[in-house]
Amino acid sequence: MAIHISDQAKYQITEMLKKETEEEVYLRFGVKGGGCSGLSYKLGFDYEVKETDEQFEENGIPVVIATMDRKIVEGTKIDFKENMMGGGFTIDNPNAIVSCGCGSSFKADGRVGVPEDC
Numbered sequence: 001m002a003i004h005i006s007d008q009a010k011y012q013i014t015e016m017l018k019k020e021t022e023e024e025v026y027l028r029f030g031v032k033g034g035g036c037s038g039l040s041y042k043l044g045f046d047y048e049v050k051e052t053d054e055q056f057e058e059n060g061i062p063v064v065i066a067t068m069d070r071k072i073v074e075g076t077k078i079d080f081k082e083n084m085m086g087g088g089f090t091i092d093n094p095n096a097i098v099s100c101g102c103g104s105s106f107k108a109d110g111r112v113g114v115p116e117d118c
Contacts, residue, residue, distance in 0.1 A: 002070050003029060005059040006079040009089060013061050022047045026055070026062045029078070030069040039106055041091055043078070071095070 028046040096106035
């Protein structure tokens with residue numbers, strides 16, 4: 001299992017999936033270049049699994065991760081937190097060697113991105 005999805009995150013993702021019209025919908029999680037630390041997370045829905053992807057189920061959610069991202073996101077915990085200002089997904093990645101204050105940008109050992117504005 002590459003990632004862990006908390007029960008709170010599962011609830012939010014399941015509610016969002018109810019609005020999708022496609023039969024086969026996957027949670028796509030991965031990494032892209034950018035953000036103030038060089039890398040940022042990708043989290044959204046996808047409707048296909050590519051040859052370069054790994055597919056699995058975590059806490060009842062169908063997940064797709066690009067094979068090249070697996071090493072960087074292995075062990076990541078995705079949660080959903082509510083506060084007075086609303087709520088949002090949080091990502092706790094044990095492979096991040098530096099994380100930005102915005103919470104969505106990071107640096108990882110072995111993969112350098114191109115820093116941008118947050």
